[in-house]
Amino acid sequence: MYNRFVTQIIVCLLISCSIQAQDRSIQGKVTTFExxxxxxxxxxxxxxxxxxxxxxxxRFSVACNNKDKLSFFAHGFNKQDVKLKExxxxxxxxxxxxxxxxxxALAIGYGHVTDEDKLSAISSLRDDHDDFSNYADMFELIRGKFSGVQVVGDEIIIRGNNTMGGSNAALIVVDGIEREGSxxxxxxxxxxxxxxxxxxxxSAIYGSRGANGVVLIETKKGDEDK
Incomplete structure (x- = not known):
């Protein structure tokens, strides 16, 4: 009798934990170009x-387990998976x-981005589509792959974003940190x-610092750098 009572208690606890796990709510936001x-x-x-x-x-909100995974899909973008921690x-x-x-065209056509001007002001390149190791340095890579972009010394100049009377160098941001062109x-x-x-x-999010344009660089993490 006692063993049956203990078993019932354990079963009830497991069901309760399962229900609580399913009721966990995750909030989030999805962007592109930060x-x-x-x-x-x-x-x-x-x-x-x-x-x-x-x-x-x-923005979005979903119910999930304590340790779960979310997958994000949008037309014109690379799919991304995110593992959730407790x-x-x-x-x-x-x-x-x-x-x-x-x-x-897909991003705009499917309505993921409603302001066409935002994406027309952006160019993007990823290592999984163009092997960056084929280039001697970052200056050669940027000079060769982005039209309308010039390399002058260690400065990146984006045509059409010139500051009168000041530096014309674009802002360099590596892994979210602003850096010098060097x-x-x-x-x-x-x-x-x-x-x-x-x-x-x-580049408006960077205010006056991004007046001459912004070069956003993301480096590989962990076993990605192979």
């Missing part, structure tokens, strides 16, 4: 296969636009994951 919100992005919960879509501000409450995801005009001479191309060139409205 600050442009994406609407209509599909967010899927691995454990339940539930799918929700982001709103016009890129203490995760908010997830910020930055999707990478696929290179070329087709990626932009960092490009010390950064091996094979360690770089992606390069995004922002100008006009795309």
């Amino acid at each position: 600050n442009i919100p994406l609407s209509g992005v599909e967010v899927q919960v691995k454990s339940t296969k539930q799918v929700v879509k982001t709103d016009t501000l890129g 203490n995760t409450k908010f997830v910020a995801v930055n999707l990478h636009l696929k290179p070329g005009e087709k990626g932009k 960092i490009l001479g010390m950064l091996p191309p094979h360690t770089v994951k992606s390069i995004d060139i922002l100008k006009d409205g795309g």
